[in-house]
Amino acid sequence: MSDRLAFARALYDAVPLYDPKRTPVDLDLTDNTNLWGLPPTAERTLREMAVAKVTRYPSLYAAELKEALAAFVGATADRLVTGCGSDDILDSAMRAFGEPGSVVAGSEPSFAMIPIFAQMNGLQYVGITERADHQPDLDALLAAKPRILYLCSPNNPTGALLTRETLERAVREAPGVVFVDEAYAEFSGVSAVDLAMRVDNLLVIRTMSKAFGLAGLRIGYGIGAPSLVRDVEKSRGPYKLSSVAEQMGLAALRHDMDWVHAHVALAVENRNRLAAALRTRGYTPLESHANYVCVPVANALEVGQALRARGVAARPFAALPHVGDTLRISVGPWEMVERFLEAFDAATMDVNGGTAA
Template sequence: MISKRVSEMLRLRVSYPLARKYDVRAAGTINLASNESPYGPSPRVLRALKREAARVGSYPDPRATELRRAIGSYIGVEIECVAIGNGSDELVDLACKAFLNPGERALIPLPTFAMYELACRVNGGVPKFFELSNLEWRVTELKRALEGTKLAFIGRPNNPTGNGMSLRDLRSLLASGRLIIVDEAYAEFADDSVAKLATKTGNLLVLRTFSKAFGLAGLRVGYAVGNPKLIEALEGIRAPFNVNRLAQAAAIAALRDKRYMRRVVGKVRRGRTYIRRELTKLDFRVLPSDANFLMVDVSPMGLDASEVFDFLAERKIFVRDLSNFRGAGSDYIRITVGTPRQNERLVKTIKQFKGGG
């Protein structure tokens, strides 16, 4: 019954590496594991959702014209350069469907977001993994690794490392002529984007989302920006109602309140600096990050990731143990930046750990 491709994926246990199970809704719990916004969406979004709720009896706009236009003006591009998806997750999948023939290879630097591998395999592609040496972007090696591939996924900033490749290096990859898919899920925190460049480049596709800086993770709205030819392919194969009515209304409202989003980004950046400074003082190795999370090497303290995870989880603070992230090893955790109070509790609890519990 099950296709050979999917049977093989099940055999290899290739599936999205979910965070370990816990009840994040339990009272007093702090969830710093999922890279969501600790502030949620703008109040304007909540009002728009209430208004739109009365209309859920009818289908959403299948072209999502108003939403795509709003995204276009946010990015500074034409509506023909914007495709929408049920989260950027769906666009990763659609991009593999649209641009990868069965048997063709996709370059996936490691460690990175697991959806690239999953979407590649489920669409009959073959991942070509490339381990980032020292968790850094080395473009010469990466360019060599591009040989024999059809496309590459580049997180910019990358999840979980938090760093992004320089524009110069990216241009050098683009010169290879391969399709480069740049995932900018965290671009607002980095204040750096190549989305506009994508519309003028034949082989660059940029993926963005409302899940992070805009705080709409539960509604599932993502988008791709690229030249109209690439976008036409994505728009042409997506299901007509992939982004539901509430999600479209919420994303439009979120874009009408960019001040709110910028305030959130400012607070998250300050929190990021605070956590990095405090954990560095405690001798953890904290990688620099342009995103809303930090990748932390716990090995300088003679610990492994699961020990730190367990200690924090027992105290109702949940971070991401990266042991089940391909290519990350067992030394790293990833911490999403929370509110100032959450960040302070995290640091205080880690200090207790260091002091012997």
């Protein structure tokens, strides 16, 4: 007997719950979040939060936070929309711009939730394998005639940066709206926000979960033409950021930017040190512009399990196009990276006899 409710939407039968199947470990390097802790003023704001900020509803559309975010990215507040994480922005934007059955095209591999958001919103997802140089196959993506074209820069999990030429061509030739996911932009120093100031079909999606160390607060935002972000805001609805999130985000943007910049620099330094350490072991990590390193490792799923048995977690990926099995390792304080390397040496010895092949 089926447990499906008679009034359930049929399209949801194929929508899985997101479940990365991660058991807790002592050192988790899978989420690419800031492993140095909270920005200090943001932490003090949390400790000193007035009761009224919690017992009353938050502001309708986080207007004060929009102003601060706009100043941070070099835009104006009417070009900003906020949401409960960048995935809320992506989901709301698909709902705003996708007609039932229309195409969402995305380069693969990339953010695993994109096909799921498309399914949830009754849209048709078309995934196109990226080129061997880790750039999107833009010809194939455009040939799908997408109403929504999704790109990620730096890309997750490879860390590859979208070339400006590819971005500008995508915006120029796409038949619909282009989403550029910039969750890791602070670590690359490169952004499409300036282009979003000049065109009306580009939505740049960003977050305070990574560089700012505020992943638990779920602060996402999008930047684009005023009419574009207004439709996303209609789709997402009011009260989507808690008062705690808004106040801590404001504190970080107004008072903690030196801390943020310093820890972005540390993440980049330790990313490069980790890549160098892997190369001395005979591995060839992919060039990364984010706060993680993606490295080809034979039997990565088994190596990932062996790491977990030692209390350390990195994210395994099986059979990435043009690469094969890989591990993606978030970077943090160097003592964490050293512990990973020690566990990695033992895990690869167990699984692959210590060889990189």
